[in-house]
Amino acid sequence: MLIKDVVCPFCGCLCDDLDVEVENGRIIRVDNACTLGSKTMVGDDRLKAPIRRDGKGWIETTYDAAIEEAAQILLDADRPLLYGWSRTHGEAQGIGVHLAELIGGVVDNTSTVCHGPSILAIQEVGHPGCTLGQVKNRADLIIYWGCNPIDAHPRHMSRYTTYATGFFVKDAHRDRKVIVVDTRRNESADVATEFVQVEPGGDYAVLSALRAIVRGRGDVVPPSVSGVSREQLVRVAEMCKNAKFGAIFFGLGLTMTAGKNKNVRNAIELTDELNRHTKFIISPMRGHGNVYGTNEVFTWITGYPYAVDFSRGIAFYNPGETTAIDILRRGECDACLVVASDPAAHFPKPCVEHLARIPVVQIDPHPNATTHICRLQIPGSVAGIDAAGTAYRMDGVPIRLKAIIETGVPNDTEILQRLYNRVREAKGE
Amino acid sequence: MRVILEAKVRKKPFLPIEAESIIPRNFLKGTDLAVYEGNKERKLVDLFRISVEGTAVTPEKIEVVLKGDTSRVKRIGEYMDAGKITISGDVGMHCGNFMSGGDIEILGNADAWLGREMRGGYILCHGNAGHYCASGYRGEKTGMQGGRVEVLGNAGDYCAEYLTGGEVHIHGSCGDMAGVEMKGGQFIIDGDATRPCGNMKDGTCMIFGTVRQMLPTFERIGTKKLPDRKVTVTVYKGDVANRGKGIMMVKGTGRSDE
Ligand code: SF4
Numbered sequence: 001m002l003i004k005d006v007v008c009p010f011c012g013c014l015c016d017d018l019d020v021e022v023e024n025g026r027i028i029r030v031d032n033a034c035t036l037g038s039k040t041m042v043g044d045d046r047l048k049a050p051i052r053r054d055g056k057g058w059i060e061t062t063y064d065a066a067i068e069e070a071a072q073i074l075l076d077a078d079r080p081l082l083y084g085w086s087r088t089h090g091e092a093q094g095i096g097v098h099l100a101e102l103i104g105g106v107v108d109n110t111s112t113v114c115h116g117p118s119i120l121a122i123q124e125v126g127h128p129g130c131t132l133g134q135v136k137n138r139a140d141l142i143i144y145w146g147c148n149p150i151d152a153h154p155r156h157m158s159r160y161t162t163y164a165t166g167f168f169v170k171d172a173h174r175d176r177k178v179i180v181v182d183t184r185r186n187e188s189a190d191v192a193t194e195f196v197q198v199e200p201g202g203d204y205a206v207l208s209a210l211r212a213i214v215r216g217r218g219d220v221v222p223p224s225v226s227g228v229s230r231e232q233l234v235r236v237a238e239m240c241k242n243a244k245f246g247a248i249f250f251g252l253g254l255t256m257t258a259g260k261n262k263n264v265r266n267a268i269e270l271t272d273e274l275n276r277h278t279k280f281i282i283s284p285m286r287g288h289g290n291v292y293g294t295n296e297v298f299t300w301i302t303g304y305p306y307a308v309d310f311s312r313g314i315a316f317y318n319p320g321e322t323t324a325i326d327i328l329r330r331g332e333c334d335a336c337l338v339v340a341s342d343p344a345a346h347f348p349k350p351c352v353e354h355l356a357r358i359p360v361v362q363i364d365p366h367p368n369a370t371t372h373i374c375r376l377q378i379p380g381s382v383a384g385i386d387a388a389g390t391a392y393r394m395d396g397v398p399i400r401l402k403a404i405i406e407t408g409v410p411n412d413t414e415i416l417q418r419l420y421n422r423v424r425e426a427k428g429e
Numbered sequence: 430m431r432v433i434l435e436a437k438v439r440k441k442p443f444l445p446i447e448a449e450s451i452i453p454r455n456f457l458k459g460t461d462l463a464v465y466e467g468n469k470e471r472k473l474v475d476l477f478r479i480s481v482e483g484t485a486v487t488p489e490k491i492e493v494v495l496k497g498d499t500s501r502v503k504r505i506g507e508y509m510d511a512g513k514i515t516i517s518g519d520v521g522m523h524c525g526n527f528m529s530g531g532d533i534e535i536l537g538n539a540d541a542w543l544g545r546e547m548r549g550g551y552i553l554c555h556g557n558a559g560h561y562c563a564s565g566y567r568g569e570k571t572g573m574q575g576g577r578v579e580v581l582g583n584a585g586d587y588c589a590e591y592l593t594g595g596e597v598h599i600h601g602s603c604g605d606m607a608g609v610e611m612k613g614g615q616f617i618i619d620g621d622a623t624r625p626c627g628n629m630k631d632g633t634c635m636i637f638g639t640v641r642q643m644l645p646t647f648e649r650i651g652t653k654k655l656p657d658r659k660v661t662v663t664v665y666k667g668d669v670a671n672r673g674k675g676i677m678m679v680k681g682t683g684r685s686d687e
Contacts, residue, residue: 077467077468078441078468079444079445079468080468104467104468105468120568123568124568124570204624204627204644205624205642205645208627208628208646208668208670209645209646211671212645212669212670215670215672217669217670220645220646220647220648222645225645258605262587262609262627265628266628266670269670269671310468311447311468312447317567319567320541320560320561321522321542330443331443332444332445334441
């Protein structure tokens with residue numbers, strides 16, 4: 001059976017034009033997706049049942065027993081951490097936040113290690129943004145700053161920028177100029193009109209210099225800024241001012257290098273400055289399929305997009321203090337629930353070491369690095385494959401993920417709801 | 430009156446304690462105060478051995494002395510308005526948040542957000558201070574507005590972010606982006622600083638050590654002799670990127686490419 005217009009749940013592009021062929025309840029072919037996308041959809045190797053650590057090895061257990069054990073671990077904790085959420089659907093994320101409130105825990109999502117700083121910057125100065133459709137139809141200048149879409153968001157260029165024909169941009173390849181700014185020449189730089197190579201850690205200074213040039217104060221800028229010549233900066237500033245519609249997309253090269261949120265803030269303020277001359281927007285290249293959704297869901301429930309601490313019964317937010325990495329590095333939390341992410345593979349060593357010391361429960365369909373340090377793993381179905389749910393694209397557009405096959409595995413919403421109910425019952429509420 | 434609080438040894442010593450109730454004024458009514466350990470509410474006496482010497486009728490006459498391991502105790506002195514707090518060791522985050530009067534003296538190190546959004550009073554830290562010392566809160570456009578913060582050691586990154594009024598004096602060095610978004614007040618760094626005063630709008634920052642990675646958007650407007658320091662500083666105005674009118678004074682030229 002051929003299913004059309006399927007959404008790929010892998011990266012923040014959430015491409016919604018996949019053709020998927022299903023036979024006997026299995027996905028056998030995927031068309032239109034990039035390699036990352038097809039790998040997610042076909043040949044997905046999952047746990048068959050919940051597993052728990054028993055002495056030396058793993059034993060299979062039932063969903064009921066697993067949920068009971070998970071509830072006990074959370075109830076016993078003085079500072080439980082509930083982390084992950086970016087690979088599951090909004091409905092499950094919502095229950096996760098309510099669970100955190102119920103047990104007085106800290107709930108954080110993967111933005112803590114990707115675009116958290118972008119959000120901090122947006123909270124300081126706002127977000128001149130737009131949807132990807134606007135970019136596709138109008139933008140004649142694209143800037144990729146500190147990101148490599150060809151590797152990380154393979155269809156971003158073909159669906160929305162460099163190679164995409166838009167309503168006002170008929171001949172994309174000729175009409176759209178592309179500027180790539182990075183510390184090293186990446187694959188995306190090869191298709192760029194202009195490549196700006198910045199010394200590591202130099203983005204903030206380059207952005208400040210561009211702001212000064214755009215507002216006519218190029219006279220104070222020294223001949224070279226973090227390895228970039230003043231001539232090139234002036235040329236880039238002119239290209240930006242002369243564009244009809246410019247769009248800056250940025251990645252971890254800005255958010256996770258020295259200066260973090262201040263780098264992003266500087267980029268937003270450059271966008272502001274350019275809006276005195278023409279139309280300009282800026283947007284983060286969100287990584288995980290539904291990481292933007294975690295920010296939306298957390299915000300509408302708690303008022304804050306990530307790193308929410310409920311230990312005093314009310315929501316408190318302070319990245320650097322209530323973020324998962326900081327809590328783990330300080331050894332604060334005494335239990336952890338990991339949902340739909342793999343911290344053991346991505347977190348710094350001291351954080352993973354602390355995770356290995358405390359009881360960790362993981363809700364995830366796949367065996368991963370976190371499996372090695374968890375006490376209990378409960379597999380759920382995958383949003384976009386065998387579970388339906390809502391996800392948010394990197395530009396904040398909600399997209400409905402379809403269940404394209406039927407596996408009978410409970411989805412994350414059901415598992416979390418049962419866990420929530422069990423905890424609530426035990427607390428006598 | 431002296432109130433001595435000695436931290437007891439805890440089963441989980443890494444759990445943070447939130448203790449905004451520890452301000453001199455609160456001890457006028459006794460020592461039956463609540464603090465939080467992780468997600469549990471506790472009595473002050475559960476976590477500290479308490480002894481009280483003498484009596485007082487105004488908070489000005491109260492000194493609170495903290496002893497033992499207080500490195501995980503957060504928010505000590507939050508909203509403090511009078512009296513004195515002495516911490517013999519290290520102190521956790523947010524010490525002296527929103528403080529408007531009185532003195533805090535820390536003999537050890539202070540964790541992040543020391544004197545956050547402070548309005549008045551004096552904080553003296555003998556050791557090092559963490560990140561965001563004397564700064565604002567996330568998304569807040571006004572940082573410290575008054576009072577004085579003095580750190581005898583070094584400070585971490587983003588020290589005096591959004592400084593709006595009052596004085597911050599770091600005797601050692603600052604980490605990255607000291608004085609970023611400054612809007613007023615006076616900021617003195619005796620040691621080194623990296624990328625100071627980005628996006629500064631107003632206020633004065635003086636740096637007597639080495640400036641690393643001076644930002645390209647500060648306009649040199651001359652030099653000035655500072656007789657009490659016996660040095661000549663180069664005076665910059667900026668941040669030009671932000672139409673700023675702030676003043677940054679740097680010993681020597683501060684710029685490596687000149
Ligand atoms: S670009 Fe992203 S969303 Fe689109 S097919 Fe590839 S992995 Fe999936």
